[in-house]
Amino acid sequence: MPDAPEGWVYVVARNAGIDRLRREAVADRRLASQARVLGAGVARDERAEPEVDPAEWAAELDDAGDEQLRLLLLCCHPALSRDTQVALTLRLAGGLTTEEVAASLLIPEATVQQRIVRAKRKIRAARIPLTLPADLAERADLLATVLGLLFNEGYLAHAASAEALTRVELADQAIRLTATAADSLPDHPELAGLLALQLFHRSREDARVDAHGRLVRLADQDRALWDRTMIRRGYAVLGRALAMRNLGPWQIQALIAAEHTRDPIDWERIVRYHDLLLEQAPGPVARLARAVAWAEVHGPTAGLAQIDEIEGLDGYHLLHAARADLLERAGDRAGAQAEWDQAVALASNPAELDYLRHRRDAIRIAEAPRDPLRSRDLSPPTTELDV
Amino acid sequence: MKYLLLIASDPTLPSPEPGDPGFDEYMAAWTQYTQDLIDAGAYDSGEALQGAETATTVRHAGGATQVVDGPFAELKEHLGGYYLIDVDTLDDALEWARRLPVGEGAIEVRPVFPTDMS
Known part of the structure; x- marks a missing residue:
């Protein structure tokens, strides 16, 4: 959790009920779901699977303070397919149920189950470890890619009426996980860059859609509806990332998004960022x-x-x-x-x-x-x- | 945990033959790699294979067997050799696969069925 989490608290607070419950429950559910997914059966065809002792996984996780990070890195392991990484990140690191993952990604629950079952098998059979990897920088980049994808998935597809709420939740879930990752890997400014980018985007949530549920272009948005607290938080996070003098694509995209919060927008500067x-x-x-x-x-x-x-x-x-x-x-x-x-x-x-x-x-x-x-x-x- | 590193490469790409300049360095890299595996206690076995044009496939199908010229899969990349290594996790195996001195090629990393379930 970042320090001085004003914007953060706001993100959480606005989704009241479900969100708070979920946040409180995540710590408990993480291990439980971890055990459930990796241990006991998720689908019927798994009964044939050799049993793994859930306690074994849990014990391994309990040993370290950075369990959430290691779980995230496991979910985004390069030996898993991108689709699997996304589903697994929501399921294991996010603590969502298979049904919730399916609803979030707008794919059938059976598909999610299949991906998770296959991932579970591979993690066990090929012995993908929960330990911190030696090539941490590379894995941090991969983590950012998956978390960026998750956020996009939630943010982009929002406003499609019935799914709207779930999609906003997915974007928030991505922000939470990115904050965790950025916090756990403070030496990797791209994660903070991604977090800042997400905060800038999310700050415009209320202005992005008009009364008819239609997308509103940035230039036409009512800036009074932008969440200033979240924007300030974005600037703070981005500032810390940039101070590390290790610029990457996520930080540059956050810089572009930051420029869009200004009035007037300096388009020449934005062109330079794009260069x-x-x-x-x-x-x-x-x-x-x-x-x-x-x-x-x-x-x-x-x-x-x-x-x-x-x-x-x-x-x-x-x-x-x-x-x-x-x-x-x-x-x-x-x-x-x-x-x-x-x-x-x-x-x-x-x-x-x-x-x-x-x-x-x-x-x-x-x-x-x-x-x-x-x-x-x-x-x-x-x-x-x-x- | 044992992992098989299956080394595949495109046979049309040039690789140094004995007597070519650079051949000694090429071979030295492989010898060094094998030695590193031995030193790390990770080496089980490893061999280089002769070209895919020397391969013969025996296919079992419908209760009959058939002997056919060629490798079992016609791919751009051919199986060129393997290492069987013994390490703790997939990450270790992937790291060894990364370090293989293949100029261009792909390494498939496959976990071997464990014989003891410890």
């Missing part, structure tokens, strides 16, 4: 995000020119959304409409789909050409591309 990010983690999605920031500084046409140079993202809905938005701002409504259509055809997340449809339909309805001055206020096409 740094591209040096550390090159890839077409990172280039797309940079192009969107570039458009804020140099105008939509310059941004479009950059997007045109990106290869291998034709099937990515956000590339088309970015193009659509920039074409719209450049006054090419026909071109924009075609791109919105493509974006809609490619998107799968309900909240994003709803947003994209809304943008597409808005352009159809619009009769008069846009006021060119107004378009300067527009932000990147989606909240997710802001960072």
Whole structure:
């Protein structure tokens, strides 16, 4: 647990009942569930499995004060598949039930069970250890990847009505686990960078969705709804990470998210951050995000020119959304409409789909050409591309 | 706990032959690796295999056996050798696999069924 956990307490408090119960129960349930998952049967087909003594695992865990960290590292062991790492992290380190894991990840419970059963078998048969690994830096990076994925999963897919609550809980669960990891591995600033990034994102939760449940772009959000305490916490965590002078992709993304909390936003600075990010983690999605920031500084046409140079993202809905938005701002409504259509055809997340449809339909309805001055206020096409 | 390190590599990639420059260094790295395993008390056995073009597969199917030319799986990478090592955990085995002096290739790490259940 971080010191001075104002923002932290807030995260926890807002989910009152279930959350508090869960937090209190996690310590107890962790060992219990650990024992249950790794020991006694989860599914029927496991009865054939050789029994393992749950007490043996529990005893091994009890011996060390850093049990939560070791459990997290075990869940994110590179010998397990990424899907398994994610499910196992929620199940073992997060203390969720199989049913809750399934609901959180929007996958069938049977799939979760199967992943956990297989993981359990492999952990036991291949003897994946609970000890702290020698290559801790590498494992910390892996841990950050999985925790980042978990948060995204919860944060991105939020706002799809019925699942909304579960998804917010998943994002909070990811924040909790990241805080634990960052706390246990203070020499690995990327975990703190990830935590800061998550806090900045989470601070906008109340402003991200309008009364109709539709995503609101960052530039259109009511900043009064942003959680200032959580933002301050993000700055504090990020400050400590940056002081270690060991910059990595998560810290840079947190820097970008931090800049987005400022008013006015310094887009030139954001472009520089994206350049740094591209040096550390090159890839077409990172280039797309940079192009969107570039458009804020140099105008939509310059941004479009950059997007045109990106290869291998034709099937990515956000590339088309970015193009659509920039074409719209450049006054090419026909071109924009075609791109919105493509974006809609490619998107799968309900909240994003709803947003994209809304943008597409808005352009159809619009009769008069846009006021060119107004378009300067527009932000990147989606909240997710802001960072 | 014993682990089998199955070493696979692409046979089309050049590797030094006896007499080639660099061959002695290449062999020395393997000798050193084996010695390190012995010194660590982790060595059980290990051999290098002749090329996959020397392989013959005996296939049992439907009560009959068939002898076929070639390895049992046609892959880009061929099984080139193995080490059987005895270490505590998968992490130790993975570390030894990492240290193998293969230039390019892949090592499959498989736990051996334990003979005693202690």
